[in-house]
Amino acid sequence: MALQRFSLPEVLAVAKIHPFYCSDVKYPPDADEVQAACEQAVKGATEVDLRTQPLLHKGTIYQRVERLTHDMSTKNVYRKSSYVTVTGGGSGGAPMIFALEGHENRRQRMQMGDLIRICSIASPTDWVLSLHMSGGLYRSLDLITEIIENSRATVLSVGNNMPLDEVVDVLGHSHANVITGDSSQIVQLVRYISTLPSQAQQRLRLDKIIYTSEPLTGTQRAFIYTTLGDVKICSFMGSAEVGPWAVSHPDLGGEGGLADSSTRDFVFDTRSMIIEILPLTASEATDSPSGPDPLPLGERGIIVQTSLQRLRNPLVRYITGDIGSLHQLTPSARALIPETDRQYLRVLRMHGRDRRFGFKWYGxxxxxxxxxxxxxxxxxxxxxxxxxxxxxxxxxxxxxxxxxxxxxxxxxxxxxxxxxxxxxxxxxxxxxxxxxxxxxxxxxxxxxxxxxxxxxxxxxxxxxx
CATH class of the missing domain: 3.30.300.30 (ANL, C-terminal domain)
Known part of the structure; x- marks a missing residue:
């Protein structure tokens, strides 16, 4: 039950009666309506075509989330029993609130923890110190803490407010071997470590870095290696809209083989996420069912996501604003991943944000x-x-x-x-x-x-x- 995903027919059936996708629908369906839609989808559908569903643009979902957030009607299911996360979105105003059903969120955290374990990002012997932020409506600290715990590793939930000298003391005293945080936080801590006397640096036994948010640049990665030695640099990928869903590990053919490139390879589970790579012009299309066919493996385009982990507020054919390409697992990755999971995992090569629309700074x-x-x-x-x-x-x-x-x-x-x-x-x-x-x-x-x-x-x- 913990690792349950939803089927594509079920997700599409709920999308047809959800205000994210239907402008004439005022509120998301309640539990009975969701169940009825899913039962009908299972009975009637033998095969579904995802391409009949219009693309979901960021501007559209932002407008509808804003309306649902401020609608205080008792009929507004969007505000009921929800896990709330936010994105700044570069708006300069109040963060945009995204809500999903609370139990769906817990299952997604467990599924992400399972993916981390399968891909050897964390193990039961790891002690992981997290620098992530908490408060101000942001929940990255509790999110990453629970995900890593679900992978069976041990977490030190330090947060972003502890002075760096105290963080280093905790690292030395606890013998933690992994640091996780936003990439900017990682660089800031490593820079502080680089200023310490060699005797103080030798107390640390770090062998792994797990960064999130904006990617590390080649210069930043070289700086980490120079300061900390032969550490493995790993990463998680996610967003407020879709949640955590992909991982990167040098032994999977991702970070290690691309040190001089701006691209990064992430592994994701097709049981949890459907990824389409569409031509760059697709992001300029209107909400029309007819659109370009997905590009073949290896070709670069815009990344479009359909989540099989969210049902009450489904995310279907969402244009992420990222550029990437799809690939099969490398032979080295297949050798590391359990045989029972190999057929479900794919590689998404990230080429960065679509810089026609924006940029990232400090996460x-x-x-x-x-x-x-x-x-x-x-x-x-x-x-x-x-x-x-x-x-x-x-x-x-x-x-x-x-x-x-x-x-x-x-x-x-x-x-x-x-x-x-x-x-x-x-x-x-x-x-x-x-x-x-x-x-x-x-x-x-x-x-x-x-x-x-x-x-x-x-x-x-x-x-x-």
Missing amino acids: TYFEFENLKALMLAEECGILQWQVILDQLKSSPQPTLEVRLLRASPQADILSDEALIRRLWTFFLVLPENKDLFRVEFVKDLSGFERSATGSKVIQFLDKLH
Whole structure:
């Protein structure tokens, strides 16, 4: 029962009566309606065609989630018995709340723990120190803690507020051999370890890193190896919308073979997730049942997800905003994975976010559309702007710089201080990353970096990738 998934006919049957997919449906179906839809689907369907279901765009689901979150009717099942997680979404406002049925969430955590065990990410002898965030509506700490416990490893739930010197003391005292956290937190801790005397470093016995959120760059990975030695760098992948669902491990042909590449290989279970790779133009299509066929194995395109772990609020043909390609397991991976599971596992090669729509910094994805809306707000008085993603010269920690050319001070526009506060809110600047964020007010266009050809101000400049 713990590892139960739903069938594709069941998921599609519920999607047909759910407001995520039907604009004329006001509320999600209740338990009786879900059961009736599933029973009918099992009776009547011999084979279903996923391609008859329109693609689900991020903007569509965000609008409908927003409406359901604020509808206080007792008929609104979306607000009942739910596990709530959030995404900042780069909106600068209140985080977007995603809800799923509580028991479905617990089963998904158990299934993810099982995948971690199958892929040798964690073992019963591992002691794992987690730096993940908790509070402020974010639940990554309890999520990762429970997932790792479900893989039968032992977890030290440290969180993101403990001073780094105390974190190192815990590592040494407990003999923990694994660190997990957002990639920025990992780099920050490793940088601190690199400043310690050799005697203090020798107390640590780290042999594995498990990072989440934004990918580690080649420079960051090299820095980790230089500081910690021959550690295995692993990763989990997930999102607020779909939850945790894929893993990366160097022995599976992922991280180790791609050290000089921006791509990363993740392993996922086809019993839990259906992945389609569609042409890049598919993300621009309307909600029409007719769409392009999935690309063959090995070809790169946009990643479209259908979850077989969520039923009450199904996620069907969701455009993630990521670019990737599908592959079979490598021979080396097949040798490591139990024979009973091999046929169900596939490799998703991640090529990064679709940079037509946004970028990531310190674990949060920021959409260009929302960024432009902030910069064009009349009360901000911004005449020209530029955002630069880079890294520190002294370490591989990612930095974000905002350069602004403003109108002359007026009564109806924000002061510099008020605008900086708004930018801090938008970019989710926290005590642990404030030194990596900078706002610079320039006097004229010479203060911006410009294109070599037309000498135009480049509004977003990525020096990190």
